[in-house]
Amino acid sequence: MASSNFERFLKSKSAGFILPLIATILLFALWELAVIIFKIPEFNLPSPTNILKAGIEFAPQLLANSIRTLWTTLLGFFLAVIVGVILGFFIGYSKFAYLTLYPLLVAFNTIPKAAIVPLFAIWFGANAIPATLTAFLLAFFPIAVNVALGLETVEPEMKDVLQSLGASQVETFQKVGWPHTLPYIFASLKIAASFAFIGTVISESVASNAGLGYLIVQATSDFNIPLAFAALIVLAIMGVILYGFFIYLEKKVIYWAR
Amino acid sequence: MVQPTTGSATSASQTLDTSPLLEFDKVGLEYPFEGSMRRIIDEVSLSIKPGEFVSFVGPSGCGKTSILRMVSGLSPAPLGEIRYRGKPITKPLNNVGIAFQNPVMLPWRNTIDNVMLPLEIVQPYKGQFRQKKAEFVHMAQDLLATVRLQDFQKQYPWQLSGGMRQRASLCRSLIHQPEILLLDEPFGALDAFTREEMWSMLQALWMRVKCVSILITHDLREAVFLSDRVFVMGPRPSSIIYEEQISLPRPRTLEMELSDEFNHYFSNIRRHIHHN
Numbered sequence: 001m002a003s004s005n006f007e008r009f010l011k012s013k014s015a016g017f018i019l020p021l022i023a024t025i026l027l028f029a030l031w032e033l034a035v036i037i038f039k040i041p042e043f044n045l046p047s048p049t050n051i052l053k054a055g056i057e058f059a060p061q062l063l064a065n066s067i068r069t070l071w072t073t074l075l076g077f078f079l080a081v082i083v084g085v086i087l088g089f090f091i092g093y094s095k096f097a098y099l100t101l102y103p104l105l106v107a108f109n110t111i112p113k114a115a116i117v118p119l120f121a122i123w124f125g126a127n128a129i130p131a132t133l134t135a136f137l138l139a140f141f142p143i144a145v146n147v148a149l150g151l152e153t154v155e156p157e158m159k160d161v162l163q164s165l166g167a168s169q170v171e172t173f174q175k176v177g178w179p180h181t182l183p184y185i186f187a188s189l190k191i192a193a194s195f196a197f198i199g200t201v202i203s204e205s206v207a208s209n210a211g212l213g214y215l216i217v218q219a220t221s222d223f224n225i226p227l228a229f230a231a232l233i234v235l236a237i238m239g240v241i242l243y244g245f246f247i248y249l250e251k252k253v254i255y256w257a258r
Numbered sequence: 259m260v261q262p263t264t265g266s267a268t269s270a271s272q273t274l275d276t277s278p279l280l281e282f283d284k285v286g287l288e289y290p291f292e293g294s295m296r297r298i299i300d301e302v303s304l305s306i307k308p309g310e311f312v313s314f315v316g317p318s319g320c321g322k323t324s325i326l327r328m329v330s331g332l333s334p335a336p337l338g339e340i341r342y343r344g345k346p347i348t349k350p351l352n353n354v355g356i357a358f359q360n361p362v363m364l365p366w367r368n369t370i371d372n373v374m375l376p377l378e379i380v381q382p383y384k385g386q387f388r389q390k391k392a393e394f395v396h397m398a399q400d401l402l403a404t405v406r407l408q409d410f411q412k413q414y415p416w417q418l419s420g421g422m423r424q425r426a427s428l429c430r431s432l433i434h435q436p437e438i439l440l441l442d443e444p445f446g447a448l449d450a451f452t453r454e455e456m457w458s459m460l461q462a463l464w465m466r467v468k469c470v471s472i473l474i475t476h477d478l479r480e481a482v483f484l485s486d487r488v489f490v491m492g493p494r495p496s497s498i499i500y501e502e503q504i505s506l507p508r509p510r511t512l513e514m515e516l517s518d519e520f521n522h523y524f525s526n527i528r529r530h531i532h533h534n
Contacts, residue, residue, distance in 0.1 A: 155360070155362045157358045157360050157362040158362045158364070160330075160332055160356060160358075161356055161362065161375075161430075161431075162379070163332060163350050164330050164331070164332060164350050164351070164352070164354050164355075164356050164440075165352055165376050165379045165380050165434070166350060166351075166352025166379065166380065167379045171379055175364075175375065175378070175379070176364065179364070179366045254366070256365050256366040256414055257365065257366075
């Protein structure tokens with residue numbers, strides 16, 4: 001009886017919130033205990049309560065830098081969506097563009113982006129531009145690849161049906177290609193959003209004047225480890241919220257995808 | 259049930275017109291294979307009258323599906339030519355309806371919107387889509403009722419069985435009143451009982467629109483049940499090796515399958531099938 005109740009709970013909607021919440025609380029509790037039991041110095045690993053204290057104490061700095069990180073990430077991400085969708089469209093629809101651009105894209109994507117940030121800093125200065133660009137560079141590739149993949153995987157029979165009706169390329173894209181690609185786009189947006197955060201933070205920690213990455217570097221050089229951890233946790237929370245937002249959007253927009 | 263919503267002018271002129279709608283003139287097909295050209299279809303010459311239902315049967319790999327693609331204009335005949343109303347087919351005709359073994363439907367559209375897809379693309383329906391939407395919905399509902407899907411209009415493809423999806427895709431292939439219906443083993447993936455049910459439904463649909471229908475199938479009973487004429491293709495390089503005129507009265511019923519006449523046609527055709 002108990003097991004069937006548990007099964008039912010797993011299938012319920014609330015399980016998706018309650019279980020991760022319990023896991024998070026447990027993780028922090030274990031963390032706190034470990035720090036106390038093993039007498040880990042704050043300098044190595046601050047306890048969650050100390051991180052919370054630092055978070056409250058430095059709340060204004062955390063807030064200001066979070067906002068900076070958030071908007072640079074979102075801007076870079078937004079650019080990545082536009083460029084990624086357009087590039088993916090060309091690669092997916094044109095053999096010429098595929099042969100010409102795809103190898104270049106792959107080669108470019110293998111360059112570690114951290115290696116480009118110093119160049120950006122020289123070109124644009126230590127401000128929000130390198131962070132936005134790095135976020136963009138990390139995020140556009142998965143979007144472009146997924147859009148191309150979505151367009152390529154339209155069933156040949158469906159293409160035949162449309163073509164035999166005399167549909168134009170634009171009509172085929174509008175009626176079949178685009179909606180068929182949406183699930184692929186949403187899958188890539190979730191990955192790309194996390195990538196954009198990584199890009200921003202990499203760039204902020206190498207060359208910037210603000211942002212959570214910048215704050216973490218500053219805090220560690222001041223030996224303020226609890227503040228660095230507080231910034232990390234804020235980053236994680238922002239990442240999860242953005243991810244959750246896309247899952248919500250996905251369920252609304254492509255309710256038909258299974 | 260509401261009568262066919264066709265422009266009656268075109269169907270009237272079709273019945274008067276006895277000249278062939280489709281003519282195959284020495285149609286051939288070859289593929290490059292290991293450096294040389296391998297002949298798949300040797301030579302097919304035949305003609306199909308308006309409103310005729312014909313089937314092509316034959317061993318697999320004899321180029322039956324290629325014939326459909328040539329007629330649709332999706333891949334025009336490389337050798338010889340197929341003429342539609344006297345004009346060679348060189349590009350996709352836009353007044354054909356196609357149904358495949360895989361009943362592809364758009365998963366983001368419900369059944370009725372899937373059926374109505376051709377009306378959003380083919381003229382003159384496309385231009386009238388906004389004004390005449392109610393009428394078009396009615397046309398779709400009519401077709402769906404013929405295949406007993408009237409209660410599934412709002413369902414999405416994943417909520418339908420394979421047979422139901424195939425019935426919906428047949429409706430989609432006919433809604434724009436095509437002059438040619440092309441069926442590429444449409445019931446090949448269905449179980450025997452569903453398949454027989456589909457024959458009756460396809461016949462009912464076809465008798466409403468009376469367009470030229472070309473059916474590719476492996477099922478000889480299906481060919482006899484549905485066709486006015488059955489063409490048997492030989493092994494590669496193939497040609498038409500036998501032709502059987504089926505004069506069973508319409509509408510044909512599943513009971514007819516047990517009749518001597520039906521079995522006479524069946525065994526005539528069966529005798530001419532060669533195995534590769």
